[in-house]
Amino acid sequence: MLAVSLYVYAFLSEFILIYPVYALLFTDTGISVAEVSSLFVIWSVTGMVLEVPSGAWADAVSRRLLLVLGPLLSGAGFALWVLFPSYWVFAAGFVLWGAGESLVSGAYEALAYEEMERRGQSGGYARVMGRATALGLAGSAAAIGLASPVFAAGGYPAVGVASVLACVLCAATALTLPEHRARGGAGQWSYLATLREGIGLARADRGVLRAVLLVAFVTAIWGALEEYVPFLGAETGVARATIPLLILLVWVGATAGGLLAGPAERLRSRGYAALLGLAALAMAVGALSGHPAGFVAIALAVGAFQLAQVLADVRLQERITGPARATVTSVAGLGTNVVTLGAYTAYGTASASLPHGVTFALLALPYLVIALIPLAAR
CATH class of the missing domain: 1.20.1250.20 (MFS general substrate transporter like domains)
Structure with missing residues (x-):
């Protein structure tokens, strides 16, 4: 069950139909290439600033909790893009997306390794992570393939709803992940x-x-x-x-x-x-x-x-x-x-x-x- 949940989480985290078309959303809103570049900078800086602090939060509180919150923050960002398209809303969405990715980074690997180690299965970590990586790529490919017909049928609202739904399902999948923290772990470390x-x-x-x-x-x-x-x-x-x-x-x-x-x-x-x-x-x-x-x-x-x-x-x-x-x-x-x-x-x-x-x-x-x-x- 652990491996299955990790696989589903990896797939859904990349099954975001707005990925292939968000650049079009920006340009259709009147955002210049220079402004788009500045949005990418905001996204990158957000991830860099929050990367290590979010990892410490996962260790001090709960890795599973962060795996739930991460996709929800990203989904909130995508929803804002579609509902209120403008430069500053796009910037806010990138901050939420960057924060969501930071919450997941580190927590996903740490939870997977320690839960497998607790079960005496740490020797299979490479196999599980390799398959999870492959399924993440498959999720991206599937999103690219479906984005075109979904966009043709319902435009940006349709791909936005599909992306938010994938994020919510990803967060729900995180709730099925086990988390057994050793003594001295979560709750006992500031x-x-x-x-x-x-x-x-x-x-x-x-x-x-x-x-x-x-x-x-x-x-x-x-x-x-x-x-x-x-x-x-x-x-x-x-x-x-x-x-x-x-x-x-x-x-x-x-x-x-x-x-x-x-x-x-x-x-x-x-x-x-x-x-x-x-x-x-x-x-x-x-x-x-x-x-x-x-x-x-x-x-x-x-x-x-x-x-x-x-x-x-x-x-x-x-x-x-x-x-x-x-x-x-x-x-x-x-x-x-x-x-x-x-x-x-x-x-x-x-x-x-x-x-x-x-x-x-x-x-x-x-x-x-x-x-x-x-x-x-x-």
Whole structure:
């Protein structure tokens, strides 16, 4: 039942039909591109500011409670967008959405790991998280597929209602998750004590610090590059109608990577480092080919990065001790956000004078250095 609830939660959290069309809502309201960019900044800053504090709140109070509140805040933001479309309402919606994502980040992994550990099933954490990741991608794909007919039938109100309903169902699913906190856990640790404990552990324990850095860097770079895949596809010269198929191929690779997490859980440090190195080379070769066939290599690379991301989270959860698990996981989430912003900045700077293929290849190269992090733990 635990795994099923985690799977349903992961799917519903991404089954948001307003995702593919909210940019159209903004432009139809008269919002400029510069204003849209400022909204994205508000969203990112909200997540960064609340990431670690929300993790400490999950540890000090209840992880399940935050998993309930997170989707409700996001759903409230989507509802505001549709009901009262204007710049400042969009900004408020992004604040709510960013806050909702922060509440879930850290709490989801911490609850899953400790509940599985309590049942003596922590060895299956990688398999469960890999499948949950794959189902999250499936939820996104399903939302994209349904958004068009739903929008055609009922416009923004229809996709808004569907998105809010998905958020409410996601929150309801969180209520089915078990939560058994050990003595000294929720209710016996003050918020500030938990916050200090989590940050202190991430700073003082080298094993935990390396795991935090690994999660941040492995997750952020390929996640940022994925946003630019349509530009890379257009650069190959294919028809615009073909670009979604190339994006779909990349998504298939990411989904396969998540599903392989269970069998690959026993991968040693050298094998993990080799996985990152080979994925970086595949990404570079595929991007530099300048041919649509290169997307096969890119899909394989993305699958490997997705697999490495899940395994990095497994390594982090295995190294965390004490009652501040969600706090430490949120520190990794904050690091991911920071590195992601750096990757966006680097891509924007490089792409101003370089082709997208070359920019992809250059940003894949840091993975050759990141591969040294797990080797340093040996």
